Amino acid sequence: MQFIREPLIAVSIVWGLLARLRGSIRRRWEGADPNRSLKRHAVYVHFHPEGVVADFVAAQLREFSRLGFRITFVSNSPTIDDQLITILSPLCREIILRRNTGYDFGAYRDGIMSIPDLPSTQCLVLANDSVYGPLFPLDELLGRCDPEVFDVWGATDSEEIAYHLQSYFLVFYGRAIKSRAFWRFWFWFPNIDSRKFVIKCGEIGLTQRLVKAGLRVGAVYKCVDAEIRKARKISSVEALPRDPQIEAFLALIETRKPTMFNPTHFFWEELVIYERYPFLKRDLIRENYWKVPFGQPWHKVIVEHTSYDVAMIDKHITHQR
CATH class of the missing domain: 3.90.550.10 (Spore Coat Polysaccharide Biosynthesis Protein SpsA; Chain A)
Structure with missing residues (x-):
């Protein structure tokens, strides 16, 4: 072994x-x-x-x-x-x-x-x-x-x-x-x-x-497509009101190759909106360890871009509190 x-x-x-x-x-x-x-x-x-x-x-x-x-x-x-x-x-x-x-x-x-x-x-x-x-x-x-x-x-x-x-x-x-x-x-x-x-x-x-x-x-x-996701993420984040968390995220994302980031956390929003990625990581909603800012609230992304029953997520989150 x-x-x-x-x-x-x-x-x-x-x-x-x-x-x-x-x-x-x-x-x-x-x-x-x-x-x-x-x-x-x-x-x-x-x-x-x-x-x-x-x-x-x-x-x-x-x-x-x-x-x-x-x-x-x-x-x-x-x-x-x-x-x-x-x-x-x-x-x-x-x-x-x-x-x-x-x-x-x-x-x-x-x-x-x-x-x-x-x-x-x-x-x-x-x-x-x-x-x-x-x-x-x-x-x-x-x-x-x-x-x-x-x-x-x-x-x-x-x-x-x-x-x-x-x-x-x-x-x-x-x-x-x-x-x-x-x-x-x-x-x-x-x-x-x-x-x-x-x-x-x-x-x-x-x-x-x-x-x-x-x-x-x-x-x-594929992670080799992460460069365009990174550009979209930066564009959406830069449109948000600036605060220390936003500044820290932008500094972080510029320091590493985009292929080195966990795409299910850093680029989830871009994956769903532009590539029909079919999942949402539970720990992204619960913890968001990297403090990844969303250009839009995750709830809005799902409602506007998918037909998924978001009530199932709401119910699960409520029961976990």
């Missing part, structure tokens, strides 16, 4: 592999599997401290089901109410409740390994509840993920730290699914409760491993 050569991380990996001996899956429910005749799978990862399945999550699952995906729903929540199982079951192939260990990548791994016909799968999507949407029909995004161009697609990519596809939405096609690199990565991925590890060795490590194995990877909304 060659995630990384740093000794401390190597020790953490060994510890994380030993932790897997305990087992992470707590309970399974068999779903109705409405698309059982198809060879398209989606692993959807969920977390809520009280086990709630929000309306926006249910809407995402319905969209995957509509498009013919067999859904493996994996929850890192402490519990799931049996009443929610009756909501999830008609949409899903299987529902898995697991210990919250290894973050989304640990959950992705357990979901992937639970798919019995994975080697014959034509398309596998990994997605999680870190985003609201789809703001536009999901088949628009999937229609741009051409298996003749790339074996693995992301909605977005980034060169921050190292080139990688962002893991909130990934699409794998047959050549990638059958590859030794894919299987080795997921089979050996450890349960390590470190966000830094999961980003470095999970999100970034996955892309780097697949590229090294000769697989073709790329994104629909």
Whole structure:
């Protein structure tokens, strides 16, 4: 296993592999599997401290089901109410409740390994509840993920730290699914409760491993197009009343290559308005760590440029307070 050569991380990996001996899956429910005749799978990862399945999550699952995906729903929540199982079951192939260990990548791994016909799968999507949407029909995004161009697609990519596809939405096609690199990565991925590890060795490590194995990877909304997004962002921000936060942001955005920024935070508004990008990161609304100013309020962007039911976002935000 060659995630990384740093000794401390190597020790953490060994510890994380030993932790897997305990087992992470707590309970399974068999779903109705409405698309059982198809060879398209989606692993959807969920977390809520009280086990709630929000309306926006249910809407995402319905969209995957509509498009013919067999859904493996994996929850890192402490519990799931049996009443929610009756909501999830008609949409899903299987529902898995697991210990919250290894973050989304640990959950992705357990979901992937639970798919019995994975080697014959034509398309596998990994997605999680870190985003609201789809703001536009999901088949628009999937229609741009051409298996003749790339074996693995992301909605977005980034060169921050190292080139990688962002893991909130990934699409794998047959050549990638059958590859030794894919299987080795997921089979050996450890349960390590470190966000830094999961980003470095999970999100970034996955892309780097697949590229090294000769697989073709790329994104629909490519970071190489970030220069025009940056220009649009600066133009919209400069039109706002000046304050110290605006000045600090403009100074920051001029100091780094635009490909180094997280596009889902820094250029979300531009992506939605000009490129029909279908997602809104939850942590952009909740925390906005980089204090990215919006030319327009996010609520207005969604209402004026998409047909998404913004009430689902409002309801979720209200319940989280």
